[in-house]
Amino acid sequence: MNIIVCIKQVPNTNEVRIDPVKGTLIREGVPSIINPDDRNALEEALRIKDSHDDVKVIVLSMGPPQADAAIREAIAMGADEGILLSDRAFAGSDTWATSTALAAGVKYIGDFDIIFCGRQAIDGDTAQVGPQLAEHLGLPQITYVEELKIEGDKVIAKRALENGYFVIEAKMPVLLTAIKELNKPRYPSIKGIYDAYKGDKVKVLTAKDVNADFDNIGLEGSPTQVMRSFTPPGRTGQGEIFQGDYKESVKKLVVRLREKHLV
Amino acid sequence: MAVKVIELKCIGCGKCVRICPFEAIEMKNKKAVINDKCTACGQCIEACPVKAIEKVEERKRAGSVNVDEYRGVWVFAEQRQGSLMNVAIELLGEGRKIADSLNVPLTAVLLGRDVDEIAEKLIKYGADEVLYANHELLDIYTTDAYAKVIYELVTERKPEIFLFGATNLGRDLAPRLSARIHTGLTADCTKLDVDLENRRLMQTRPAFGGNLMATIICPDHRPQMATVRPGVMEKAKYDENRTGKIIKFTPYLVEEDIKSKVLEVVKAAKAQVALEDAKIIVSGGRGLGGPEGFKLIKELADKLGGVVGASRATVDAGWIEQSHQVGQTGKTVRPDLYIACGISGAIQHLAGMQDSKVIVAINKDPEAPIFKVADFGIVGDLYDVIPELVKALDDVDDIVESFKSLQD
Numbered sequence: 306m307n308i309i310v311c312i313k314q315v316p317n318t319n320e321v322r323i324d325p326v327k328g329t330l331i332r333e334g335v336p337s338i339i340n341p342d343d344r345n346a347l348e349e350a351l352r353i354k355d356s357h358d359d360v361k362v363i364v365l366s367m368g369p370p371q372a373d374a375a376i377r378e379a380i381a382m383g384a385d386e387g388i389l390l391s392d393r394a395f396a397g398s399d400t401w402a403t404s405t406a407l408a409a410g411v412k413y414i415g416d417f418d419i420i421f422c423g424r425q426a427i428d429g430d431t432a433q434v435g436p437q438l439a440e441h442l443g444l445p446q447i448t449y450v451e452e453l454k455i456e457g458d459k460v461i462a463k464r465a466l467e468n469g470y471f472v473i474e475a476k477m478p479v480l481l482t483a484i485k486e487l488n489k490p491r492y493p494s495i496k497g498i499y500d501a502y503k504g505d506k507v508k509v510l511t512a513k514d515v516n517a518d519f520d521n522i523g524l525e526g527s528p529t530q531v532m533r534s535f536t537p538p539g540r541t542g543q544g545e546i547f548q549g550d551y552k553e554s555v556k557k558l559v560v561r562l563r564e565k566h567l568v
Numbered sequence: 569m570a571v572k573v574i575e576l577k578c579i580g581c582g583k584c585v586r587i588c589p590f591e592a593i594e595m596k597n598k599k600a601v602i603n604d605k606c607t608a609c610g611q612c613i614e615a616c617p618v619k620a621i622e623k624v625e626e627r628k629r630a631g632s633v634n635v636d637e638y639r640g641v642w643v644f645a646e647q648r649q650g651s652l653m654n655v656a657i658e659l660l661g662e663g664r665k666i667a668d669s670l671n672v673p674l675t676a677v678l679l680g681r682d683v684d685e686i687a688e689k690l691i692k693y694g695a696d697e698v699l700y701a702n703h704e705l706l707d708i709y710t711t712d713a714y715a716k717v718i719y720e721l722v723t724e725r726k727p728e729i730f731l732f733g734a735t736n737l738g739r740d741l742a743p744r745l746s747a748r749i750h751t752g753l754t755a756d757c758t759k760l761d762v763d764l765e766n767r768r769l770m771q772t773r774p775a776f777g778g779n780l781m782a783t784i785i786c787p788d789h790r791p792q793m794a795t796v797r798p799g800v801m802e803k804a805k806y807d808e809n810r811t812g813k814i815i816k817f818t819p820y821l822v823e824e825d826i827k828s829k830v831l832e833v834v835k836a837a838k839a840q841v842a843l844e845d846a847k848i849i850v851s852g853g854r855g856l857g858g859p860e861g862f863k864l865i866k867e868l869a870d871k872l873g874g875v876v877g878a879s880r881a882t883v884d885a886g887w888i889e890q891s892h893q894v895g896q897t898g899k900t901v902r903p904d905l906y907i908a909c910g911i912s913g914a915i916q917h918l919a920g921m922q923d924s925k926v927i928v929a930i931n932k933d934p935e936a937p938i939f940k941v942a943d944f945g946i947v948g949d950l951y952d953v954i955p956e957l958v959k960a961l962d963d964v965d966d967i968v969e970s971f972k973s974l975q976d
Contacts, residue, residue, distance in 0.1 A: 318776050318916065400755075404747065428776055430897065431755035433743035436711075440747035445827035446711055448740045461831070466736050467891075471708075472832035479828075486890075520630035528631065528752030528789040532770065534782040537919065544927075546945040548934065554946040555956045558928065559964055560971050561944050565926055567848075567905045568872070568964050 306360045307417040308350040310384065311407055311438070312343040314368050314375035315428045339375045342423025346483035348490040349453055350421050351383040357455070361385050363417075365410050367395055367403060373507055380501040381493030388414065392511040397524030400429075404437035405526065409517040411442060413510065419460070420480040424449055432482070439480035447473050451486040571612065573600045577620035584612035584621060631750035632788035635767070638728040641667040642791070644718075644741070645676040645690050645698075646733055648709070649833075652686050654803070654844070655733030657693050659796060661804035662760060663731055664694040666769070669762050672728070673697055677721065679714055681707035684816070691812035693804040699725075700816045705826065708833060709737050712826045715744045717819045722749055727791045729769050731760075734795035746793050752786035753793040758800050758900070769794065774896055774919050799844035799900045843894065848874030848905045851894055851921075852882060855910020855931060855950060859887035864954050865909060871958050877901065877921075879911045895920035909950045913938030930954065 316335045339347070347364070354360040364379040364387040366372050376387035390410050398406060411420065420442075425432035432448070439446035451470065452463035460479055464471045465486065493501070512522060520526055545561065547554035562568045580598035592605035593612060600612075600621070613621045643659040645652060660676065667674035676695040678687055680702065687700045701717050722730070722745075732742040734756050746753035758781075759772040769792040771784045786792040843849060850869040852862055862876065869876050877899075878892040894901055896916040906924035911917060913929070913936055921927070922941055929942035930950050939945045946953050960967060 316776075399752065400743070401747065401750075401752065427897070429755075430775070431743075432739045433746070433753055433755055436740060436743035437747035440744050446740070446744065447828055448711075449736050469833070469835040471830045472834070473828050474831050475828040518630075526630055528629065528750070529754060529784050529786050532783045532785045534775070534780055537774065537781045537915070544929075544939060544942040544945055546934070546939055546942070546947060548947045551946065551948040551952045552956055554948060555953060555960050556967050556971070558944055558946060558957070559960045559967050562905070562926075562928075563964055563968050567926060568961060 306353070306357060306419075307414075308353060308360060308362050308419045308421060309411060309414060309417045310343070310347045310350045310362060310364050310379070311420065311422045311434075312347065312364055312366050312375060312379060313340045313423075313426045314338070314366065314372040315340045315426050318427045337371065337374070339378055340423050340426045340428075342425060342483055342485060344423070344490040345485055345487045346421040346423050346481070347379055347382060347384065348488045349450075349481075349483055350419070351491065352488065353419075353455060354383065363388065363414055365407065365414070366390070367398075367406050367410070370509070373509070376507050377498075377501040378493060380506050381497035382491055383497065385506075387507040389507060389509045390512070390515060390517075391509050392513075394512040394517070394519065394523050397527065398522060399527035399529045400431055400433040400437055401528050402522045402524075402526040404434050404441055405521040406512070406515075406517055407434065407438050408441035409512075409515040409522075410510070411438070413515040418477040418479075420444065420478070422480065422482045424482045424484050435480060435482040442480070444478055444480045445475040446480045446482075447475055448482040449484050450481050451484055453481070453487070571602055571606055571610070571621060572624050573602060574620045574622065575599055577618050579618055579620070581617065583615045583617065587611050587615040629788050633790050635728070635788065635790050638726045638790035640672045640675055640725070640727045640729075641670065642675045642677055642727040642730045643695075644730070644732045644738065645678040645686065645695075646709075646735060646738060647678065647680050647683055647686055648737075650680070650683055650686070652689060653733060653735060653798075655735060655738075655796070655798040656690075657803045658798065658801040659731045659733060660690065660693045660695060662796065662801040663729075664804060666729060666760060666762055667696075669764065670728075670767060675699060675727065677701075677718060679703075679706045679717055687814045687816070691814065692806055692808060692810045694807075694810070696812050698812065698814045700814055701819045702816055703819055703821050705821045705823070706819075708830050709741075710826050710830055711740055711744055711828055713821055714741050715748060716821065716825055718745055719748050720819070722791060728767060730791040730793045732793070732795045734797045738795055742793060742795050749791070749793075751789040751791060751793055752784075753795070754784045754786070755795050756797050757794045758797070760794065760796070768792070797900050799902065843875060843877055843892070843899045843901050846875040846901065846903050848872045848907075849877045849894070849901055849903045849921075849924075850874050850907045850909065851877030851879065851911060852888070852909050853879040853911030853917075854881040854885075855912070856882065856887070857910075861910070861950075862888050864951070868907070868909075868954050868958055871961050872905070872907075874903070874905070874907075877906075879914070879917050908938050908942070909954060911938055912936045913941065 367390040422435040645656040673696040676690040732738040754771040852865040896919040902923040929938040929945040
């Protein structure tokens with residue numbers, strides 16, 4: 306069985322800060338990580354590999370050359386090999402153009418039973434690439450997977466809802482997207498890290514290499530365009546902050562809340 | 569860039585530099601050079617005395633359509649087990665405004681089995697027309713059946729705008745559909761505006777965990793699709809006397825169309841935390857120090873008749889369930905009163921609660937960013953302040969009286 310896991314290298318948005326003077330993003334020194342949901346997708350693929358014979362886990366990513374580090378980390382966790390789609394032609398892709406590029410990558414790999422993605426990436430939070438990729442490849446999809454079983458040629462998944470879940474069955478090949486409830490990702494082992502950098506486990510491919518459709522990748526191939534971006538306007542109302550004796554502060558607060566008819 | 573300088577013709581007179589409203593033209597080596605501030609407004613083309621500036625027709629993008637063939641605003645009216653999701657009513661509220669400004673009808677798209685009363689309701693909440701697909705295979709949501717039916721409706725009727733709720737199911741359906749149609753989709757919009765000149769939907773959404781806002785357009789593809797988070801838009805008003813057209817039909821669907829089959833629907837035993845609908849929310853953050861801190865939060869919430877919220881840090885630490893999370897990756901809330909306890913106020917949290925009417929912050933650190941958005945704040949240890957506040961809420965009248973007498 307072949308499992309393709311799509312991962313994205315993202316800046317750790319928890320550590321992105323705003324320059325208080327200029328009001329701009331400070332990205333310097335913000336570490337890059339494997340997107341958290343993608344890590345759950347990878348972990349689940351690795352668990353299938355641990356519990357079944359002859360499972361190969363291939364990591365697929367699109368990104369700049371530095372994304373190599375994310376793929377090596379995935380290999381250090383236990384993936385067999387990686388493919389990085391890296392080409393200036395991919396730059397500026399929206400989710401449509403990203404999903405067509407990944408679809409080309411999948412077709413290049415060829416044989417697979419499961420494609421596993423994270424539900425969404427923390428830098429964009431769109432949750433769109435998984436379903437769009439499934440559509441391009443004509444695959445059934447199960448998103449928001451929080452539990453997974455393999456039975457013969459089928460997968461049976463618990464698919465999270467806001468207040469419960471669906472149990473969904475689909476025949477492989479299938480595309481799944483993982484949420485953090487699915488599992489707890491493992492750490493790479495020391496030996497794994499050593500092995501990940503040994504030999505030729507990561508292939509870097511261009512748009513031409515994977516026969517991508519140039520009309521549907523990159524900025525030019527993206528139906529959506531960013532018209533402008535800006536830092537969110539904060540609330541400007543000057544608040545009243547009480548300091549000192551907390552008992553007095555609480556009283557002042559209660560008075561204010563009463564004035565607003567809140568208590 | 570859609571405007572270019574023909575270098576051979578340019579005489580370096582600088583007229584274009586002076587007329588450009590965007591400071592988008594500079595002189596380099598006595599030739600005009602257009603920089604990336606250019607909006608292709610065309611002022612320079614007219615100003616140039618030697619016709620050295622011309623408009624470049626942009627290459628047609630793959631999948632682009634004749635946008636004038638597309639008219640009307642659609643919203644997806646998501647129902648589960650025969651009850652309409654609140655977000656659908658919010659979409660009707662927003663959709664109504666957009667449809668009115670574009671002077672087109674508002675259509676609700678309803679899929680289900682024998683949900684006629686929902687169709688009626690959609691009209692009363694502001695839809696002019698309901699496209700109601702009735703079929704036993706649409707009773708429970710499946711990606712395959714819903715995408716098939718809606719795709720056929722879109723290709724046949726060509727709406728210009730199509731809005732979905734960003735629920736767990738809306739976020740499964742909308743991207744699948746957008747890929748099949750070959751159009752753009754903007755996720756989790758917090759603001760929608762229309763540029764009346766070209767009927768473009770300007771879709772504003774947070775990115776980078778709420779650190780940045782981006783306005784997205786979809787110029788050449790239709791419909792312009794967007795998902796909107798529950799709780800963000802105002803609900804439509806219910807009007808018992810409103811009338812409209814319900815188009816009920818039975819789509820052609822067979823079992824084999826459904827590749828991802830729903831075997832079972834399980835509702836969580838626990839009541840859902842209705843954060844989006846709560847009037848009062850008391851939220852806890854990392855400053856609680858541990859899971860037991862939420863007992864105190866709950867006590868205050870109960871006292872105020874509110875519900876418990878949480879920051880991402882506490883959810884990630886496993887102190888409380890994800891359903892309580894407020895913020896960019898959690899829920900967007902706009903209660904009358906939001907009390908943030910031990911929450912520093914990371915941008916990602918602020919993104920989910922800064923539309924609250926009154927924000928109260930309780931935090932040890934006077935420099936915590938949460939105080940910048942707070943209407944009222946107390947600098948202090950929440951383990952002192954909250955019990956005191958719970959106590960004070962029993963004596964509000966007395967406290968108010970004693971303050972009045974002080975002022976007199």
